[in-house]
Structure formats: structure tokens, C-alpha cells
Amino acid sequence: MDKNKFYITTTIPYANAAPHIGFSLEIVQADVLARWNKQKGKDVFFLTGTDEHGHKNYKMAKEVGIDTQKFVDRNAILFKKLTKELNISNDYFIRTTDQEKHWPGVIELWKKLVSKGDIYKKRYEGNYCVGCERFITDKDLVEAACPNHPNLEVEKISEENYFFKLSKYSDKIIDLIKTDKLKISPEKWKNDFLALVKDGLTDVSFSREKKHLPWGIPVPGDNNQVIYVWCDALPNYLTGIGYPDEKYNKYWPADVHLVGKDMLRFHTGIWPGMLLSAEIPLPKEVIVHGFLVVEGQKMSKSLGNVVSPLELREKYSADAIRYYLMRNVPFGDDGDFSEKGLIERYNGELANKLGNLVSRVSGLIEINGVDKCENKLIKKLSLRRIETHFEKFEFDKVLNEIFAFIDTCNEYVQAKKPWETKDKKVLYEVKECILEISRLLWPFIPESSEKITKQFSAKKIKKEEVLFTKIEMEQKEEKQEKIEGVASVNFEDWTNLDLRVAEIKEAEDIEGADKLFKISLDVGELGERTVCAGLKEFYKKEDLKGKKIIYFSNLKPRMMRGIESQGMLLAASTKNHEKVILLTPEAEIENGSRVS
Numbered sequence: 001m002d003k004n005k006f007y008i009t010t011t012i013p014y015a016n017a018a019p020h021i022g023f024s025l026e027i028v029q030a031d032v033l034a035r036w037n038k039q040k041g042k043d044v045f046f047l048t049g050t051d052e053h054g055h056k057n058y059k060m061a062k063e064v065g066i067d068t069q070k071f072v073d074r075n076a077i078l079f080k081k082l083t084k085e086l087n088i089s090n091d092y093f094i095r096t097t098d099q100e101k102h103w104p105g106v107i108e109l110w111k112k113l114v115s116k117g118d119i120y121k122k123r124y125e126g127n128y129c130v131g132c133e134r135f136i137t138d139k140d141l142v143e144a145a146c147p148n149h150p151n152l153e154v155e156k157i158s159e160e161n162y163f164f165k166l167s168k169y170s171d172k173i174i175d176l177i178k179t180d181k182l183k184i185s186p187e188k189w190k191n192d193f194l195a196l197v198k199d200g201l202t203d204v205s206f207s208r209e210k211k212h213l214p215w216g217i218p219v220p221g222d223n224n225q226v227i228y229v230w231c232d233a234l235p236n237y238l239t240g241i242g243y244p245d246e247k248y249n250k251y252w253p254a255d256v257h258l259v260g261k262d263m264l265r266f267h268t269g270i271w272p273g274m275l276l277s278a279e280i281p282l283p284k285e286v287i288v289h290g291f292l293v294v295e296g297q298k299m300s301k302s303l304g305n306v307v308s309p310l311e312l313r314e315k316y317s318a319d320a321i322r323y324y325l326m327r328n329v330p331f332g333d334d335g336d337f338s339e340k341g342l343i344e345r346y347n348g349e350l351a352n353k354l355g356n357l358v359s360r361v362s363g364l365i366e367i368n369g370v371d372k373c374e375n376k377l378i379k380k381l382s383l384r385r386i387e388t389h390f391e392k393f394e395f396d397k398v399l400n401e402i403f404a405f406i407d408t409c410n411e412y413v414q415a416k417k418p419w420e421t422k423d424k425k426v427l428y429e430v431k432e433c434i435l436e437i438s439r440l441l442w443p444f445i446p447e448s449s450e451k452i453t454k455q456f457s458a459k460k461i462k463k464e465e466v467l468f469t470k471i472e473m474e475q476k477e478e479k480q481e482k483i484e485g486v487a488s489v490n491f492e493d494w495t496n497l498d499l500r501v502a503e504i505k506e507a508e509d510i511e512g513a514d515k516l517f518k519i520s521l522d523v524g525e526l527g528e529r530t531v532c533a534g535l536k537e538f539y540k541k542e543d544l545k546g547k548k549i550i551y552f553s554n555l556k557p558r559m560m561r562g563i564e565s566q567g568m569l570l571a572a573s574t575k576n577h578e579k580v581i582l583l584t585p586e587a588e589i590e591n592g593s594r595v596s
Helices: 021-039 055-064 068-085 103-115 166-178 187-196 229-233 246-250 261-278 309-313 318-328 339-368 383-391 395-416 424-441 446-457
Strands: 005-010 043-050 092-095 119-129 134-136 155-164 183-185 207-209 222-227 256-260 285-289 292-294 335-337 481-483 486-488 499-509 517-522 528-533 548-552 558-560 563-565 571-573 580-582
Touching: 005 021, 021 043, 021 068, 021 256, 021 285, 021 292, 021 309, 021 318, 043 068, 055 068, 068 092, 068 309, 103 119, 103 229, 103 261, 155 207, 155 222, 155 261, 166 187, 166 261, 183 187, 187 261, 229 261, 256 261, 261 285, 309 318, 318 335, 318 339, 318 395, 318 446, 335 339, 339 395, 339 424, 339 446, 383 395, 395 424, 424 446, 528 563
Parallel strands: 005 043, 005 256, 043 092, 183 285, 256 285, 292 335
Antiparallel strands: 119 134, 119 155, 207 222, 481 486, 499 517, 499 548, 517 528, 558 563, 571 580
């Protein structure tokens, strides 16, 4: 086995509908890992694709009145398009209806399981969930419905099927997972799976009668049965790299299977059992991501909040979508998607922080040039922490580290004032830092990173067009917004406001917040107040302490990062928000004084 290879897979989603934003999260996460390992010099193979057999696809095709193959062809095209639209670097796109590349491997694997005595036939009657494509025991039902698909009617099915002796391998699988020989990350999902299978794994149906489901790969030697989804779909991880031809050994075993939390039991239960039976090495690690909700609500057609990534792509760049998904969703946890959040992240971090740094520095270098020197600034970047976060799949924390360093670079430029000093050594230091930032961001925002690298690697560095054009957010009457981390608000009648002079007694960091300070105010006769203000990129904590400012005292409190923010501060900003300053009284006046 080649130690320098890296083989990563996503699950293959059903081709019964167009892709939604949840799968975009998975495929971008996989792409980030693929690109990161390519940067490290590894021979990467990245596989994704579509699951095109099964009852869901067949049933949906019948409902819309078209041939099943044409139906899955139509949807597979959309998933392929998604890989292009999101700049995904997959090496192959596997389709389970591919009779040339996929079917032979499935049939070969089936025959191996038969030869081990692990496939048997029996009549079975049980509760069947079309959504899960599996039988469900009575004890697992919640109010007579599948807990994962409560809106779908559970069918009672009685038929003769082939079964796989998963129970035969139950103890072995549980031991492999407990000892991390088959690793599940994050740790909470390992514990979740072990709790789920504490009573052992049971045998699983591996075929369906053709009279009920004619759509699938025929069972070898039995024309009345088709191979069921698990023995059809899961082997894509082998067939996608050439199985049963021996060339599949170049990349197998998989280094990472990336799956959603609803797919965990199949990838760490059924799939290892099949591989153990066939005497094929197990994957090294299964990593598990959570679900996306939309503005706090589960995606649902009835609610009209299903987000199409292809439609989203018509409004925003691939890098904007990729960045938001990786920045906003801690790996392994559920995340919340909103277009407002995407715009705020894009404007506040990509445009204001990274874009501003690139624009300012390239313009200064074009005028003044650079002078090579020892780069002390770059030593403030912790590559070790970034590596550690990558090893734990903590993509949001990787980006935290990178953007903290971008803040450091912006502060350095502001402090050194190279537009006044014309210091070519300072400009050299920052140029080299920008190239390193670009390298680190390439797995996340490849298109923008490649532009930055090309610009700052040129013999003659020039200021180019704006890298991240600001996205205008729709304004609504009396709607409170946060622009670039600084709160702003529109009012029709300023006479309703109670503006007071206040003194900042303390400014503190807020855990997990890269823009906000928690600020304690003395407002004289009104007493002490607490506000959360997005001032980190414009002020240091120590510079705020003791400053007299203007305070909006009668605004409705808002919860921000678990803190009740009791009003806002009055500030002014430049047109593009590169500079923000707090407005202060021109002379000493007691705290609590009214502003009119």
C-alpha cells in the first residue's frame, strides 16, 4: 500500500431529486480535505457520484411518468453540474447504473459473499421505510412512523429475499470500532454508534423481488430478484477505483469516508461486514457531519425553505458559498444556513479583511516596490495549530486561525504606515504573508486564492480589480442590521431616540466571536449597561477603556453570543467600511448627559 496516497469519498446521494444545500456541505468538506492533501504532496483520489437504483428512484419516476433511466439521468446531470459550479476537484463521478464500470464489481462482491456462506434466502415480513430504503423494527417506530421520515407512510412488506449474515461479524465490527482500528470521528459519533448497536448487529435484507422492484442489478443466478441498495450502492467505493480489477489496490483502503450522520450506521455496520466477509481491507476512518437547517428550521418542501445550491450559485460565487459553509458550521455538528449570514461573512471577512489587505498592499507595492528581508511578521502565524485543526477536521477553526493572521497583517500595515514611510521591507514582509495566506486558503476558496497567488507572484505586482465585490443586503424599514460587524440602524424619527454620553469601563473578548467585544458602560443616572459591539478590527481593548462615547440607551435589548446587548454605540465609517470610529464628545461632560 502506498503511504503517500489519499483516497476520500462522499456518500452517493439518491438521484430522485435535484441536489440541496445539505449535500453541498458534504461535498465541499470533502473537497477541502482533498485539496489540503494535494498541497501536502499526496496522490489524491476523490470520488463522488449518484445512487440511481432503489425504490425511491423507481417510485418517483413512476409518479412523474417517465422512464426510470431517463429520470435518474436527468438528476445525475444536476449533481455533476453541482461539482462544476462549486469548483469541486473530484477525480471520478460514479453512477450505479453504469453497467460497464459499476455492475461487474457489485456482482463479483455478491459472489464472494455467497462463497463465504454469508448470503441466504428467507421469507420476511416487516415495516419498510421508502425514505431510508430499509426495514424497521416495531421498537424503532415512533408513533407508527420512521423517526427519520415521519411524513412517509411505513409500508408492510412480505416477500422472499436474500439476506446477508451481518450478525456473524457483529462482535468483530464492534471491537474494531472500540479500538479505533475502524475509526469514527468526531468521537461523539463513535459513542452514538456503539450505543445504537449495544445489542449487536442483525442480518440485513440484500435483495428485492422483481415483481415489487424491477429496477436494479439482477441477482446472479436468480432472475426473480434484484440486488438491494446496500449491496449495490456501498460497493461504489470499490468500483469507482477499478474493482474487481487489481488496479483498485492502488488507492484502497479508503483513507476517509465522509458521511452524514444519518448514513453512519450503514457505513460502520453493513459496509465493514461486507468487507470482512469478502476479505477486503476496511476503510481507515469514517468522518461524520451534521445536518443543515435553514434559519433555525428543518428544510421542508411544505415550508418552502429547501435551498437549491444551483440556484444559490446564480447569485453568489462558488468561493462565497464554500467559505460560508466551512466557516459557519463546526464539523460534526448541525449548522444553520441563511443568505443573510452568507452575505455578512462574505462582506465582513472576505471583502473587508482579506480583500482590503490584498488591495492596499498590491497598490503600495506597485508604487514603491519591495526589498527582501527577514520576515518577522510571518512568525506570528501558527502553522502547527492549523495542521492540528485540519487533522481534527475543524475547518471553522482553521479559518479562525487564518483570519486572525489576516487581522494581524492589517494591523501591521496600519501601524507601519508604508504609504508614508515608503518602507519596501515592510511591504516585502506583508507580500510574503499574503502568499502564505493564499496557500492556506486554497482548499477553501480556490478561485480567489489562485488569483491572489498569480498577482503576488508576478515580477511586477500591480493593483488588480476588486477581489471581492461587496454584496448589497436588502434594507427594510426599521430593520436592525450588522454591517461588517458594526451595528447600524435606520430610523424615521430620531427624536424618539435617547442618546446619552457614556464611559467605557471595560472591553472584553467574547469566546468564539472574532468581531465583537463585550463592553461595560457607565451611563451616569441610568447606571451600568452592557453592549456587544463589532469593534475588534478597529480598536484594541486597552484603547477603549476610559473612552467617552455616545450611547443609544432606549433600544430593545438583543441576545448576541449568549449576552444581552442593551443598546448600541454611535459610530461613523468610510464608504467601504475600511475605517470605523466611535463618535465622542469634544469636551469633558458627565456620564448620562443627553445628546440632542
